[in-house]
Amino acid sequence: MNTENQDEQFMRKALVEAQAAFxxxxxxxxxxxxxxxxxxxxxxxxxETLTDVTAHAxxxxxxxxxxxxGGKYLTDCTLYVTVEPCPMCAGAIGWAQIPxxxxxxxxxxxxxRRFAPDVLHPKATAIGGVLEEECRTLMQExxxxxx
Amino acid sequence: MNTENQDEQFMRKALVEAQAAFxxxxxxxxxxxxxxxxxxxxxxxxxETLTDVTAHAxxxxxxxxxxxxGGKYLTDCTLYVTVEPCPMCAGAIGWAQIPxxxxxxxxxxxxxRRFAPDVLHPKATAIGGVLEEECRTLMQExxxxxx
Numbered sequence: 001m002n003t004e005n006q007d008e009q010f011m012r013k014a015l016v017e018a019q020a021a022f023x024x025x026x027x028x029x030x031x032x033x034x035x036x037x038x039x040x041x042x043x044x045x046x047x048e049t050l051t052d053v054t055a056h057a058x059x060x061x062x063x064x065x066x067x068x069x070g071g072k073y074l075t076d077c078t079l080y081v082t083v084e085p086c087p088m089c090a091g092a093i094g095w096a097q098i099p100x101x102x103x104x105x106x107x108x109x110x111x112x113r114r115f116a117p118d119v120l121h122p123k124a125t126a127i128g129g130v131l132e133e134e135c136r137t138l139m140q141e142x143x144x145x146x147x
Numbered sequence: 148m149n150t151e152n153q154d155e156q157f158m159r160k161a162l163v164e165a166q167a168a169f170x171x172x173x174x175x176x177x178x179x180x181x182x183x184x185x186x187x188x189x190x191x192x193x194x195e196t197l198t199d200v201t202a203h204a205x206x207x208x209x210x211x212x213x214x215x216x217g218g219k220y221l222t223d224c225t226l227y228v229t230v231e232p233c234p235m236c237a238g239a240i241g242w243a244q245i246p247x248x249x250x251x252x253x254x255x256x257x258x259x260r261r262f263a264p265d266v267l268h269p270k271a272t273a274i275g276g277v278l279e280e281e282c283r284t285l286m287q288e289x290x291x292x293x294x
Contacts, residue, residue, distance in 0.1 A: 047219060051217065052219055053239060059201050062199075062201060070198065072194060072200050086238055086242075088239050088242060090234070090238075091236070091238055092201050115263050115265055116266060
């Protein structure tokens with residue numbers, strides 16, 4: 001399987017998490033961490049449920065991945081997230097030294113590229129737009145329902 | 148008591164937390180959250196103990212403060228931290244809508260002002276240099292010991 005198909009396959013798993021967030025009344029963002037082809041953590045946004053602004057999908061996925069590996073640096077991992085990470089999450093991704101980030105929908109308003117473009121690890125690569133349409137639609141549906 | 152003295156008084160409490168981190172072999176950063184003159188959370192860096200890059204003092208102090216107040220927005224609070232927050236923590240401070248941040252030692256290398264100067268809430272104010280010497284000395288002692 002080529003990398004593009006693999007990225008889409010893993011993004012589908014992140015979307016399952018995002019859908020779970022949606023169903024719980026949370027802003028629908030899902031994330032997974034993959035280490036050498038294996039999913040080692042799955043998480044979705046829980047800021048409302050936990051009454052905690054730090055409970056973004058990526059933060060929890062990073063904490064759980066470090067727990068699974070027994071080490072805090074995720075240097076052999078890829079993080080998949082349905083929406084472009086915010087500066088907080090991008091900062092955590094940088095600290096964890098995650099070398100590859102794949103996100104779905106860009107977030108022009110609150111994404112890290114606007115506020116903190118250099119916060120990822122200098123050698124990290126970031127790819128956006130994987131299953132972008134599906135990731136964005138879920139967000140739009142959520143905010144439409146809320147209005 | 149004027150604000151300057153009060154800031155120093157609260158920074159001393161954050162320094163007690165930083166010293167606790169030092170004693171546990173953690174990079175010595177401490178943080179407290181004050182709401183209307185009362186300390187509602189205290190925390191120190193626990194990244195090594197918890198094997199978790201997200202366990203910075205500020206992140207834990209924010210989570211604990213939200214828990215104490217029963218709400219995720221800390222709009223009546225001041226966060227005191229012994230070292231300038233990193234972009235991750237500044238992002239969390241922004242999400243929590245904390246209107247006032249007081250830090251001790253600036254962090255030119257990894258601080259939010261270098262990487263994400265606009266990440267705090269637009270109306271927030273940040274003051275650096277409170278008990279700067281003591282906050283910095285603790286950090287320097289830690290890294291000297293480690294060499």
